[in-house]
Amino acid sequence: MQRYFKTIRLFWSTAFASQLEYQLNFLIELLAMLGTLLGSVFILSLFFTGGRQLGDWTWESALVIQGVYTFLDGLTNALLRPNLTEIVNYVREGTLDYVLLKPIDSQFWLSVKKFSFAGLPEIILGLSIVFWAAIQSGSTFSSYSLFVFIISLLIGFIILYSVWFLIAASSIWFVKTWNATEVLRALLAAGRYPISAYPVILRFIFTLVLPVAFLTTFPAEAILGELKFNILFFGLILSSLFFIFSRLFWKFALKHYTSASS
Amino acid sequence: MLEYRIEIALWALSGVLPFIMFSLWSQNDVGNSFGLNDIGLARYFLSAFLVRQFSVVWVVFSFEEDSLSGRLSPYLLQPLHPLLRYVAAHLAEQATRLPFAIAIAITFFILNPSSFWLPSLPQLFLAYLSTHFAFTIAFLLQSLVAALCFWTEKSSALERLIFVPYLFLSGLLVPLSAFPSNVLKLAMLTPFPYLINFPAKILSGMPVDIFNGFLAQILWISILVPSVKILWKLGVKRYTAMGA
Numbered sequence: 001m002q003r004y005f006k007t008i009r010l011f012w013s014t015a016f017a018s019q020l021e022y023q024l025n026f027l028i029e030l031l032a033m034l035g036t037l038l039g040s041v042f043i044l045s046l047f048f049t050g051g052r053q054l055g056d057w058t059w060e061s062a063l064v065i066q067g068v069y070t071f072l073d074g075l076t077n078a079l080l081r082p083n084l085t086e087i088v089n090y091v092r093e094g095t096l097d098y099v100l101l102k103p104i105d106s107q108f109w110l111s112v113k114k115f116s117f118a119g120l121p122e123i124i125l126g127l128s129i130v131f132w133a134a135i136q137s138g139s140t141f142s143s144y145s146l147f148v149f150i151i152s153l154l155i156g157f158i159i160l161y162s163v164w165f166l167i168a169a170s171s172i173w174f175v176k177t178w179n180a181t182e183v184l185r186a187l188l189a190a191g192r193y194p195i196s197a198y199p200v201i202l203r204f205i206f207t208l209v210l211p212v213a214f215l216t217t218f219p220a221e222a223i224l225g226e227l228k229f230n231i232l233f234f235g236l237i238l239s240s241l242f243f244i245f246s247r248l249f250w251k252f253a254l255k256h257y258t259s260a261s262s
Numbered sequence: 263m264l265e266y267r268i269e270i271a272l273w274a275l276s277g278v279l280p281f282i283m284f285s286l287w288s289q290n291d292v293g294n295s296f297g298l299n300d301i302g303l304a305r306y307f308l309s310a311f312l313v314r315q316f317s318v319v320w321v322v323f324s325f326e327e328d329s330l331s332g333r334l335s336p337y338l339l340q341p342l343h344p345l346l347r348y349v350a351a352h353l354a355e356q357a358t359r360l361p362f363a364i365a366i367a368i369t370f371f372i373l374n375p376s377s378f379w380l381p382s383l384p385q386l387f388l389a390y391l392s393t394h395f396a397f398t399i400a401f402l403l404q405s406l407v408a409a410l411c412f413w414t415e416k417s418s419a420l421e422r423l424i425f426v427p428y429l430f431l432s433g434l435l436v437p438l439s440a441f442p443s444n445v446l447k448l449a450m451l452t453p454f455p456y457l458i459n460f461p462a463k464i465l466s467g468m469p470v471d472i473f474n475g476f477l478a479q480i481l482w483i484s485i486l487v488p489s490v491k492i493l494w495k496l497g498v499k500r501y502t503a504m505g506a
Binding site for chain 1: 268269270272273275276277278279282285286289290291292295414416419420422423425426427429430435436440441445
């Protein structure tokens with residue numbers, strides 16, 4: 001276990017050093033992030049014109065969801081995107097061989113190798129929005145609601161990671177998965193809005209098939225102190241299943257790996 | 263291109279964002295506040311989806327890859343502007359995407375039968391023309407960013423700075439008529455509304471100022487063409503052939 005922590009530390013300090021080379025990128029990411037946030041809050045405000053509500057969510061509580069989305073987007077940009085989009089390149093160029101030979105779990109290696117520090121401001125900003133908007137909508141935090149919030153964020157992140165990793169792992173057969181990731185990203189954008197704002201069919205899909213609801217709506221409910229315990233329980237089971245499945249699928253995929261070029 | 267059928271089908275699917283937004287706007291009855299009933303909304307977002315399918319551009323990503331891997335050097339030697347090569351690739355893929363786009367449109371009509379409509383021939387022609395202009399503007403905008411590859415190696419990061427305003431101002435998420443008037447005025451000064459909003463309005467049969475719309479599209483093209491040419495020329499002088 002300690003070996004894994006040490007490896008992460010080494011990976012990320014190298015990543016930090018190499019990213020200092022591209023300071024301009026950091027600035028661009030920052031600008032893009034602020035623009036995205038401004039734009040999505042503006043679009044959200046259009047739903048509330050004329051004193052309307054969005055699927056029984058008030059303006060302030062809908063902002064909590066935007067905050068959770070921003071936080072997860074930051075985590076995606078920092079950790080998931082840099083690592084999981086690389087897997088297809090390892091497969092295509094045959095360099096996955098070297099990863100498999102390393103005396104460390106290959107899924108672990110592939111998932112944490114890189115860390116993009118440009119995602120950090122987004123993570124911090126996302127959390128700040130969550131707490132600010134939660135206070136605005138009159139929520140009083142208790143240690144219990146904070147605890148549930150952290151657990152539900154974890155559930156959301158594990159589901160997101162597992163789905164993404166599954167798609168990336170399928171590159172062992174399909175080699176090109178870039179577009180599949182794009183489909184995923186487009187669907188995840190649905191998480192910017194509360195799940196109750198969608199038509200019934202989509203609500204069902206976004207809860208059970210592609211659990212977008214667990215990524216943003218439920219964590220937001222948790223910090224507002226409205227999350228039902230059975231949903232949290234269900235989320236724990238669902239996320240464990242997703243994670244176990246991603247691991248089994250990776251093991252299964254590796255059996256079919258035939259290497260390239262070499 | 264036909265080798266990558268699944269790829270292209272998936273990409274057609276990755277354009278589902280207008281449909282997600284449609285389900286939100288119609289479910290929450292917001293359409294009325296900007297003068298669109300459910301049928302109008304459905305037609306607008308299907309049109310937006312179709313326009314995007316035939317105007318989406320990724321030249322900066324191909325160009326960055328070619329530039330970093332040194333493949334650009336032989337292209338530069340050929341007596342053909344390298345950008346034309348990318349234009350051809352984009353047009354070829356648009357053609358392969360047509361059947362998938364039609365399939366998605368049919369599915370949409372099955373799910374929302376009341377929204378079915380067939381645009382008249384002149385409407386279709388004008389929409390076709392304005393979508394091509396939209397593609398041209400988007401392509402030129404990205405080429406401008408791609409030409410920056412000659413200065414910085416990572417110009418695909420700069421592309422985000424175009425993509426963000428494109429996402430919110432083009433009309434992909436909401437018809438621009440929903441914007442408050444001062445935001446709308448500001449948006450109309452940028453090229454983005456002419457990339458989705460304008461062609462989609464023509465295709466869906468919404469009232470739209472056709473003359474001024476085309477005028478603006480042509481104006482943007484005539485500004486962007488010389489800019490790309492100049493930047494490209496300056497860039498090639500600095501080109502040092504990476505990787506080769």
